[in-house]
Amino acid sequence: MSDMDSSSSASHTEEEEESGGEEDEEMKIKDREGPAPSLSSLSSTVRAVIRIKQKYQALKKRRQEMALVLGGHGGLAGAPSRTSPKIFTFDATTASSHSSLSSRKKRKRKRRVLYPNRRRRRGPKGEHSPAEYCLYLLSAIVFLQVYNAIENLDDHVLRYDLEGLEKTLRREVFGQQGAVEGLLSHLKDYLSTYVHNKPLVLSLHGPVGVGKSHLGRLLAGHFRSVVGESLVLQYYVLHRCPQEAHAPQCARDLRALISAMVERAEEEEKIPLLVFDEAEHMHQDLLDALHGLVASKQPNQFLNAVYVFLSNLGHRDITKHVLHNVSAATASSRRRGDPLAELTPALRGSLAKRHALWTQADILPLGLLEKSHVMQCFLEEMTREGFYPDRPHVETLAGEVEYYPAAGGWEYSVTGCKQVVAKVNLL
Template sequence: MEGESQTDEAPARMSSLTSKLQAMIRIRRKYQVFKARRAELAREQSRTAMLHHGSTGPEIFTFETTAAGTAANPCVCRRKKKRKSRVMFPNSGRKYLPVQERNRAKSCLFLLSIIVFLQVYNAIENLDDHLQKYDLEGLEKTLKREVFGQKAAMENIIDLLTDYLSTYVHNKPLVLSLNGPIGVGKSHLGRILARHFRSVTRDQLVLQYFMLHHCPLEEKATMCTQDLASRITEMVNRGESEERIPVFIFDEVEFMHKEILDFLHSCFQANQTNEFLNAVYVLISNIGQGEITKFVLQNSSSSAPFGRQRGSHELVKQLKASLSKYHPVWKEADIVPFSLLEKAHIMDCFLDEMTQEGFYPDSSHIEHLAGEISYYTAGDKEYSMNGCKQVVAKVNLL
């Protein structure tokens, strides 16, 4: 049985192989026939081309050859793809791109930027020129040399004066309130300010008003108010004509009568004529000394209690609330608190006073005199209870 099955499979395989060979032979024959036809067509075309080139007679354009060629060779006639025509430029010419229209808005914006820059530069130059009239750099040097232990207060005052005096036109007068315990240098600072502004402007533009000297009696408060109003009006009018800012320094404000405080409060408002808006008012008093003393003693661990921005801001806010209860005139003021003086500052006061009086500044003697003054003790620091108030009296006893 196995032999019979093998003999049946052999003729089937042979029949499949012969059919494939026959198909391959047929394809090869067709290819050779097609190749021969193509060769004959190519030879005929070359012959016709040679006949046309060899003729000497005139060439006449007819459609017979093309028609015959198309009839004889239907496969040769193929449509040629049209090439896109190129725009050719001459070698000696120039290629001109499309002209872009110039945007006028850019030139206007550029011109506007230049104008704004010149205006800002001119304004800065004018600020410097206006500040030179008051010589605030010289004032700062004097304060550093003659006022002891109030570095933060001096820097604050110079910053406020610089910002205000840099321009002449304002919408509100500058009001400085110098508050602190007795003997810490408030009145001394007032005298320095009066002396400085009298030297850089004129004596007619500076008023130094001592309450206990100019108006000690309350029954004369109305007369004092009228006199003060006429002097302020005269000074601001003179300052307006000379384009300078007058300075008013009021000392011992804690003794000032309510009628005068009400008049000053009206002068500090913004809804006034132009000449009253360009003025500097300095109020010197020891109102709020309890809050300042408590703040300094509680923050004695810090090297500069008023130098810390957060703590100083809290103290100013507390002082403004208590002073506004005393009178609303302090609502319009920039409050500058003065700190307690340490023992080293008291020794500087003794050294300065003894030098002015012509005494030999012996350090051991100065330390002995400074030890006779009463102090607050907070941690490892000592703060004078009366500041430098007793320094002059003790030096006069030498």
């Protein structure tokens, strides 16, 4: 019994020594690590976690030191080699595996096809700049200015009543559709504005009796009704200046007369009309004076005027062209437009040789009149004189007029409607 008691007491003493040694080691480790943090302000759960963590770290360090000691002495013979327990740490391998998994997930997500949503998404509303309202205001001002300019052009054209002039010319001028359309086109373009860089110069040429003087009288009468008597000049050369010796004085008088007209027109903001009939009889001094007036190097008041010259210059070229090119196709083209348009360049060249005045003019040739046109002239004159327009009687009177030899089934009058008034007066 004494032996058992001694052995048990020895074992108790050994256990106490071992536990005391362990406690001493733990105290040493705590002293190395430093004083424990104060846990008075922490909750009980947090303090328990911290205590467990400290114990775990102390046990870990003790085992590592014991392993180093045993490894240094070579260890006991036949004893199994002790290994430290595997501890979970965030190694590079786990990080790389985690990154590879995340990259795979991203790749899989990128492979998915995304379809646009059917709903319309509106972008963020930006702030309006003050310059935007200025741009709107400027656009409105420009629009009003352009609209006002267009309205002023229409008002200026309406002042001259070109629609009424067109109706009059188409009703009373026969067989000259191309020349009438060209005349109206030039007048519309020129009269649409008041400020110009040169005057409008028109030169109408044709054989005897085709309606040149009649056309000049209609133009003068129409402009007298819209701009006044004082702004229209109808100048007959054989009546105003028949002798060549008086040509210098006639030129000075004509220049003074035109200067007074354009100054008056400038004050009234109107465009005057000057018609010169029988221009083939104009002397050199008159042509020189007119050429100086229509030149572009003149005061502004001389640039706002319409000059119309009526003559039979080039009538041989016109007659030859009409008789040699007459056909059914030519007749149909004549009804559609001006059949003498191709003759204009040659006619301009021959007129420029006569005087430089015609280089400033727009040439409008008038063609020969057919028998049907002569009959219309008789009907118009008989109606004006109060005679009953009997169709057989009109055909008889038209048959008494001289015609060129029939070509292509068309008969052209030699004298046009020149003898119509004389024959009607004999009735």
